[in-house]
Amino acid sequence: MKSRINNEYNTIIFDLGSVLIDWNPRYLYRKIFATEEEMDDFLQNICTPDWNEEQDAGRSLQEGTEMLVATYPQHEAHIRAFYGRWKEMLAGEIADSVTLLRQLKESGKYKLYALTNWSNETFPLALVEFPFLQWFDGIVVSGREKQRKPSPTFYQLLLDRYQVSPEKALFIDDNLRNVKAAEQQGIDSIHFIHPEQLKDALITKNILN
Template identity: 60%
Template sequence: MASKIDTIIFDLGGVLIDWNPRYLYNKIFEDEAKTEWFLENICTGDWNERQDAGNTLQAGTEELVALYPDWKNEITAYYGRWTEMLGGAIEETVEILRTLKEKNEVKLYALTNWSAETFPLALDRFEFLNWFDGIVVSGVEKTRKPFADFYHILLKRHDVVPDKTLFIDDNERNILGAESIGIHGIVFTSADKLKQELRDWGINV
């Protein structure tokens, strides 16, 4: 496939940054089964995404504590000990990003579902976040993937052409959201597979 791609957009969590609430809650609970129950029933992914979409951490925490007062300490830990959910950089994917940056053949952006309040902590920790030509953060924009308006913010702000753009995300739901507005998508499963898929698009990595 001849490359017509001039822009690559990366998701962050699960692609470049290893973030997982289990890193924290496996310390809090005595067994992994209890961690899984808690994350499926109390501090759920849907609840976390409300903060990613602009709800404040304090409001989100207070709302959940009001519903489940017996779990106050565990709920409060979610954002109070948030940095313990960061497992580090996914180095193999960071190396792909580094190669793309050094070759300077495509523009590089990040589009992330992330709270505006916790994202500065990631900026301080991960130097490679400075390699992007721009980063669009859901908590700042008050919307998130997979909603079309969130992708359009990046396209308009950075004058990006959808049909010349590849979006990489580990969540197929978010890829489908991008494809619905004409952006090409790659579902991330591993750095090796990503490297091959980029080459299939004619991109040198």
């Protein structure tokens, strides 16, 4: 997609996990498994990203957990730890990204929204943990809406709810799959790698000085 210039943007949409919030199951499971190999095998084959995304899409934590326990009873304790000790997967805010968010907020030039794949059962914990989430003009949570990125209807839901014109919006996400889906909806996007790269991209687009 051809990049637009600053005066054509009035809305910036952020992903949360791995962009503004440092969430990673490995922070918990390194405490549980003796080796990285054991941990990686568990997270790649049992508590997989695809399984977790079903909870992000609205399946209850209990249903998701009990389904896996029934399938892998030998791993019951480790499976139950995923949501039982979920807060241990949070390492805190990504400070340099939050600084950029603050600068955008204080500029007063843009509406700020978040579009996040997140369980509706765990998201309230994030609201308590991360006060900067209150800076957004709106947050669309997949678990609440029972749909998730990269579904086109999930992006459209945010556009419709907040009367956002896709041609005036910029979307930021660490997952290239989600970035491509946003671009298919006509939303210019940045594939987030790290805060300095994001800052450079925002400067290039004349959004930040």
